[in-house]
Amino acid sequence: MSARTYAVRTYGCQMNVHDSERLSGLLEDAGYVRASVEDEADVVVFNTCAVRENADNRLYGNLGRLAPIKSGRPGMQIAVGGCLAQKDRDTIVRRAPWVDVVFGTHNIGHLPTLLERARVSDEAQVEILEALETFPSTLPTRRESAYAAWVAISVGCNNTCTFCIVPALRGKEKDRRPGDILAEVQALVAEGVIEVTLLGQNVNAYGSDIGDREAFSKLLRACGRVQGLERVRFTSPHPRDFTDDVIAAMAETPNVMHQLHMPLQSGSDRVLREMRRSYRQDRYLGIIEKVRAAMPDAAISTDIIVGFPGETEEDFEQTLHVVREARFAQAFTFQYSKRPGTPAATMDGQVPKEVVQERYERLVATQEEISWEENKKQVGRTVEVLVAEGEGRKDDARDRLSGRAPDNRLVHFSRPDDTGAGPGAPRPGDMVTVEITYAAPHHLLAEGPVLAVRRTPAGDAWQRRTGSPSAPRGVLLGLPTVGAPAAPPAAGPGCGPCGE
Structure with missing residues (x-):
């Protein structure tokens, strides 16, 4: 049978x-x-x-x-x-x-x-159980990626954002012990993983459940001491808990990437108050300023909700102001969606759909322009790209591969000559060094020859899993939507990594 x-x-x-x-x-x-x-x-x-x-x-x-x-x-x-x-x-x-x-x-x-x-x-x-019995991280796992992995450091959320139903569904925050997290990271590296993303509904609140306000920055530094771990990311932090020790740990730990996804949701102090978001515009922009002072090359992305109940044109203009000031590399933008069971669902002042749509389009156009301008600054730079498999360009798949730069920007690059004249075709999980020649709003292009190919244990792990010696022709390599965490999916109108 x-x-x-x-x-x-x-x-x-x-x-x-x-x-x-x-x-x-x-x-x-x-x-x-x-x-x-x-x-x-x-x-x-x-x-x-x-x-x-x-x-x-x-x-x-x-x-x-x-x-x-x-x-x-x-x-x-x-x-x-x-x-x-x-x-x-x-x-x-x-x-x-x-x-x-x-x-x-x-x-x-x-x-x-x-x-x-x-x-x-x-x-x-x-x-349907009302309380967590065991951390999902302790269960058997079939990971989608051989070279990149999610590592949950906590579950649940202690916030009470009025638009978000997640705390009611996943419960209060519960933190894993640091030793358990590091043991999982070390085991992953032993299997060939070279990139991990630390994951939590409110990831930088880590430590509140174990009584250590600097637990998250300590965890980042501890990941920096794991031999063979080349890239560390995390998602999604809350501005309320984004402290100076975290910025220092990011700047001073070589394998922690200079990339930050930090939800804004709104630039209006009045709307943030109605959302029960415990920061204001000045606080948010102050964090951005500190991050860029410590890491000038940092790429910052965000989540924004358009049309929250009661949002006025003046409120929306404040959001546009923050977008222009912060100069996000990317923004995941959402039209407010009423969710039964949340306080916002019964608030007065629900914004007409046509007004929300018009504001949404203006926001997207503004961010597209900024993303393109910021990406153009990358032209001429030499970057090391982690070759990945999954999403990417649908055209020219035979001649181009894709991957992520350290700052998480998507890079399409020319396939190296695998006939012996060049460095050879890289595998997913390997690293290539390329020079950026062109920028679009959502990706970078390296049209010249690959400058170097660095074979990695992650590429070995991918080869063992697939039985393929290299990336086959006609198969586009990019970042998987499922299983490879370097590119967070649209985070949705929550403070943590929630969306659809």
């Missing part, structure tokens, strides 16, 4: 991606095999987000599409987990009675048992 197959579909944030890697690991530990075609899997798992309304629509749309497939395949099972499952509970089974298992953010470790129980009893299993 052949092993049952599975597919995990992830919606949302980096924390969801982290959890999906654990779900895959749990299923493989239980004897399942990853399906080569998702729709043909015996078990399809949806790991969901609940931050934006579109997340609901996507889930139920996909569940509806799978209903006739499931009816024609006896034994197929569908499971729904994550934040939306934690929020909707029995609603999912009522709206989609063909779903077999619903599980929450606190009990992902129970999935194999719930699937077996549903198969034996022939009825849906709904299990």
Whole structure:
């Protein structure tokens, strides 16, 4: 009898991606095999987000599409987990009675048992725990990337932002012990990983649960002492907790990248107060100024919400002012989405959709111009790029590869000559040195020859996993949306790494 197959579909944030890697690991530990075609899997798992309304629509749309497939395949099972499952509970089974298992953010470790129980009893299993039983990081893992990894340092959030439902779904912040985190990092490096991203809903609040206000900066410095670890990133910090010791640790620890993703949400002090964001415009811009004084080459990105209830044109102009002053390398912009269960959902002054759309377009145009101007400053610079696989340019895939510079900018570069005349074709996880020749708003281009290829243990790990000696022609290399953390997905209207 052949092993049952599975597919995990992830919606949302980096924390969801982290959890999906654990779900895959749990299923493989239980004897399942990853399906080569998702729709043909015996078990399809949806790991969901609940931050934006579109997340609901996507889930139920996909569940509806799978209903006739499931009816024609006896034994197929569908499971729904994550934040939306934690929020909707029995609603999912009522709206989609063909779903077999619903599980929450606190009990992902129970999935194999719930699937077996549903198969034996022939009825849906709904299990939503209110408190975390064990850190997901301790569960078996099937990582999507051989060379880059998420490392969760905490779960949950202690903030009460009025637009965000995440604290209600993931609970209060709980910190892992520093020794456990470093042990995971060291084990990853031993497997060939050369880049890690430290992950938390409010990552730089790390230490509040263990009583050490400088725990996060100490953790960054400790990662700097891990031999073989070349790049350290983190996401997403909260401006309230962004202290000088963190800036110093970033500047003084060679393998901590000069890249920062710090949500703004709004530039208006009045709106920030209504959002219950515990900083104001001056505080935010002051952090940016300190970061750039310590690291002039730092690339800073952010999240911004347009159309929060009560936002006036004057409030929006304050947001544009901060965008112009901060000169973000990139901004993830969102139109406010009313989420049931949040205070903002019942606030007066809901902004008409056409007004929100017009402001959103102005913000995007402003940021696009700034991103392009900032990227143009990179032309002529020589950078070392971590070659990656996944997303990237859809054209010229045969002749170009992609990867991330230390500041997290996406770089497309010419494929090295692999006939023996040049340095040879790099593998995902290897490093290449290139000179930037052209800039666009969202990527850089190195059209000249690759100056150097540095083979790494990460490239060796990728080769062992795939059995391929190098990146095959016709396969575009870039950064995966799932599993390689160098480029945070759109973080959504939360202070941490939540979105859809």
